[in-house]
Amino acid sequence: MVEGCPPLRLLLIGSPGAGKGTQSGRIQNNFEVSTISSGDLLRKNIAQGTEIGKRAAKEMKNGAFVSDEVMVKLIDSELDKLGAEQGWLLDGFPRTMTQAETLDHTLDSLNQPLNLVIHLNVPEEVILQRIMDRWVHIPSGRVYNMTYNPPKRAGLDDVTGEALERRPDDNPETFKIRLQKHHELTEPLLDYYKNKNILVSLAGNTSDEIYPQIRELLQTRFKPEESPSEAEGQGQA
Template sequence: MNVLSIGRVGSRTTSQSLRRQRSTTLTSNASATSTFSPDASPRSAAISLTAARRFLHAKHGGNTLPPSTSPSLIKPSQLRTSMHTPVSSSARSLFNSSATLKMARPVEGQPPLRLLLIGSPGAGKGTQSTRIQDDFEVNTISSGDLLRRNIAMNTEVGQIAAKQMKNGAFVSDTVMVKLIDSELHKLGAQQHWLLDGFPRTMSQAKSLDDMLVKVQQPLNLVIHLNVPEEVILQRIMDRWVHIPSGRVYNMTYNPPKVPGLDDITGEKLERRPDDNPETFKIRLQKHHESTEPLLDYYRQKQILITLSGNTSDEIYPQIHDLLVSRFVPDVEDATTVEEPRRIQQE
């Protein structure tokens, strides 16, 4: 039996109530933020309880939720509205503390998550990858990390990549696909995974798809993080990086515990050489030119969803609810809900 656990165990939502929720499903198109629609196909699965609790929290002004409150009482139209309402810091506190879901193991007829994140430099792909990995126990496959690790371990593919880089060339698509192929074989066919950093071009996408079809693990979800360019430019001005690990901090949205130092190692943070407006605008332009064909490619495959927002905290709840609705099976059979508790009003 698969259990969807949200925070501390409290009252148990009945199977009947959750089945009623199942009629409210998550849909989206390629050009707009995902919304809840009661007319969508039932096979989209059940809606996340977290969205209902965020709506209730906002409705009651950040105070204690009534003990009798049940997610099954929320109307679909109210949920649609709540998804486009900015999430306050107190609501985010409720979300972050109560939504530590662990994605259930794949069951028969329920394919594992095979996810690709696409977004401009500075759109927050690394931040979202970390949150998904932490909340859902998804294996993250970072093409950059794979490349560095194989070069450091002096593997056969790593030697080829190192030679290409030494000659001043980019690492070939063939080498990158081989690295990812090797990693997928290590994980096995029944593991959830998220691909970060690859593909970035149409030729890479087609090479990747050919390999994934051969190993019978095709992508089943592509999330496009749509963040306004002016927001991204402001982000990179506030961005500091721990070079050895790749951990990224933002002095506004995600500051380090000690200014200028990495939270884990205590080592010095640095700026990336190209983190200046002039250079970054060129990077963004090149990204848009290469990404638009990619988005069209995955849109035609009907696996693309675009999620919009100015901050990672605005976008992540949408990602969270999407993954719950599609990849957490048998929600109606065994779900536990945290007892309402007091949240400080802003």
């Protein structure tokens, strides 16, 4: 964190498959923040067979979002682990107004209010193709795409060599249900954060198009005297 600048407390909002995980990784690598990913937390709990994981898996299999109660418990426990001076970003939470209001209550009690919300605006047809080509290493959350980011060995994770899997909700039918619900839930959220004057919407077909916009925004607000030094990977989602 640059002296005189607040720690980054960021929320990423985007459709399923919009590239939130990719952008979260880049931001984490270059802006000294911790990432709290609701998807990673859920997959970890599902893989470990916890009570929360079993509940979440059943809901996701039916194309539904995980209940507010489950998500709030997961996120609150992660936020409690971070200090007031630690920058962080939330990926995939909140998804409902109830979650947003509960999050604000938690953050106010911690004196760590959100100071930026970025909306990733990616065309639906681009997202659908991305979803159909996606494979995941469930334990780590590493994501591969057969078109632009394939594993070095077909069907195997680059780091562990373990088998890759399709997420149970990565199919056209379930995706359409998720996308419809996402739009219904997200529009009020966008209005909510717009009224708080912390919302920025960035558009593009790929993460390589959108990330330079994110980098410039964060450089300006949170690292004003530094210039970008990271070498960007090409061909990302």
